[in-house]
């Protein structure tokens with residue numbers, strides 16, 4: 001369901017490859033949301049959020065290094081968007097995940113919505129213009 005589409009390709013190979021991984025993580029979030037057999041999703045939520053924090057950090061570092069190398073004019077503004085995304089992920093309080101199935105699903109749903117909205121918007125409106 002969540003995967004790269006033709007309109008998400010920037011034409012910069014390593015960026016497209018890393019974005020593919022980010023969509024995979026969104027897909028994993030989607031699968032977790034609809035996993036009705038798993039009674040307690042807290043471990044998977046923690047794992048997923050940690051993976052997202054780690055992988056976006058790596059991706060943003062690569063992207064910003066590339067921008068520097070080509071003397072891209074909007075590094076500051078672009079990096080500010082990356083930092084904002086990182087801050088939002090860090091705001092998710094992993095110690096406060098409730099035991100209740102519905103509440104856990106709400107958490108996963110919010111994460112998925114935030115992730116997809118940010119990713120698609122940032123790729124199409126910002127990453128697309130790195131040159």
Ligand SMILES: [Fe+2]
Nearest residue numbers: 015019063127
């Ligand atoms: Fe990106």
Ligand SMILES: [Fe+2]
Nearest residue numbers: 063122126127
């Ligand atoms: Fe970016």
